[in-house]
Amino acid sequence: MAIRPAEQLIHKAAWLYYAHGLRQDEVASQLNISRASVAMYLRKARETGIVNISTSTQLFTDDVVARKVEDAFGLDAVWIAPENAYLADPSTDIAVLAASVFLELVKKGDRIGVAWGRTVYTIADIMSFADLQDVTVVQLCGNLGAPYSYRPDQCTMEIARRLNAKGLNFYAPLVLSTEELAESLRAEPVIRDQLAGIADCDLALYSVGAVDADSHLVKCGALTPAEMDGLRSQGAAGVIAGQIIDARGEMLDCSYNRRVISAELASLRAIEKRLMVVQEDTKFEPLLSAIAGGLCTHLVIGAHMAGRLLQYAEAASKKAS
């Protein structure tokens, strides 16, 4: 990377420009360099996280609907991206919101668990940079081969890079061919330590997957569409960190789950802040299961999904009374 004096210059330029409010040409003459260089330094400063530009996500929690969802499902905080008037692509809006919320939740010294999926990767991709030297980002589940562009380790590393944090990868496959092999691999010191360290996280970031042929598990070849169907008829309701959960949010008792190397649900529940982000409206049932299983304390969803959740909660409470 850049050597010492360059770092220094970037910092000085950022300081004069953002803190003192000088114009770029003023900064340039102060530092005896051209204005173009100043512009470049400033871009680097933003990319390095030396300067931080963050917008409050207040408005998205202030929403009445968000409050209702919090109450109905006993969640700590809910953010709702208004799907209507905003952007062409609503799912981008959810990801941008999720990235902001994530950065708001991260604190110095934190240990962060990151799972895997299109949603998580999208978030990592649009997340702005920050300078959190003493943060550790740990991978929550084993790796999957290359056919897909967003692999578990990539999610972890990309987020670590953006935060200027340490990334801790999982050097094991997500799923193995026999239960015995998975068992012995889990007993390996390297893997065991990594798994044990998950419960020590302060914050987790994941989504929940649907149990259908579109799932990453199918696309990556971990499961065939037929196997997926079979699991569904056995009660599979969602996918968390590469593992199949049932409607109560508990691990489904099946061979696949026993062959997987990933975070135990108990470890995930031990994490104080569990940020779940759901982009697709089709993931209603999986989300319900995850909430039921206590796998989520903080939630980022779209307006439509929020509506469905509320509708469901109201129906449930009516039936109860």
Next chain:
Amino acid sequence: MAIRPAEQLIHKAAWLYYAHGLRQDEVASQLNISRASVAMYLRKARETGIVNISTSTQLFTDDVVARKVEDAFGLDAVWIAPENAYLADPSTDIAVLAASVFLELVKKGDRIGVAWGRTVYTIADIMSFADLQDVTVVQLCGNLGAPYSYRPDQCTMEIARRLNAKGLNFYAPLVLSTEELAESLRAEPVIRDQLAGIADCDLALYSVGAVDADSHLVKCGALTPAEMDGLRSQGAAGVIAGQIIDARGEMLDCSYNRRVISAELASLRAIEKRLMVVQEDTKFEPLLSAIAGGLCTHLVIGAHMAGRLLQYAEAASKKAS
């Protein structure tokens, strides 16, 4: 202030521009308003603290000298503004740095004590805006009349305004004419509560004053130059929140101090983070006294002052050995 829909628009504009990275004209067409309005909304968003632009103060603590000062005086953190190559007015640089450091130290839910003086007011004046709704800013000392533009309550209120926080003022004069009156006023429930609440603060912001005719105490008429001289010969070494301290950083035993309504030193010491900012090089002795009295855990000073502190510490350790 602005009504609801306007707030909403500001927020949306800020969101699309800063979080999504759209251009102003794109935001304008999204929201069906002119680009000029977008520019105006964005300015308001910055002024309201809906968007936060902060630059890391890392570089100023990373300094070797800063480390040495920390070690020599047992301080938690020291920031040094390099006085040479930067700006025309070095004292502005210290204030800007102090404001950034202050904003970095403030956390949600904090209670902040603010004292009074030119330094504090300068910091308040250049501090950028933030949106910390659940923060309380309390005034550390009684009020002084109007001849001066920066009164204690103004310092408090201005900082509260910038943070979008609650301001808690002190409705009592800083200094009274008799000790008896001060005594009874301190016993008043309103005042007593305020004084008692100071020890509950999480963060304090103050400077230290010099004991000379330039002091605010003299300029505001609380003391005459002659009285000031007298106090100095009695051992006065500095001014903290309107009170006179001696070289050990303890309250000087004098009539003036007994007539003052202000935070007790013990309350100040009970505050976890005590951020002291010193702009003028002439305040070397007062600063030493304040440090000696444990009135400061975090320190923002200029390079020259840092040099003098180190020189002093080295001389002291040499004598000791």
Next chain:
DNA sequence: CACGGCTCTCGACAAAAGTCAAATTTGGTT
């Protein structure tokens, strides 16, 4: 209902910031 007084909005211009290819410096290697 017409009249100020008020804020909000817009168009046009000026100022500032971003970009890119060419030139220059830097650091390392033969």
Next chain:
DNA sequence: AACCAAATTTGACTTTTGTCGAGAGCCGTG
């Protein structure tokens, strides 16, 4: 010492942003 490759810097150009006065809309009041 000479050379090359990579990184840095710059000037010239384009795009984007800030600003200001004019005009439009919106009350409460006489």
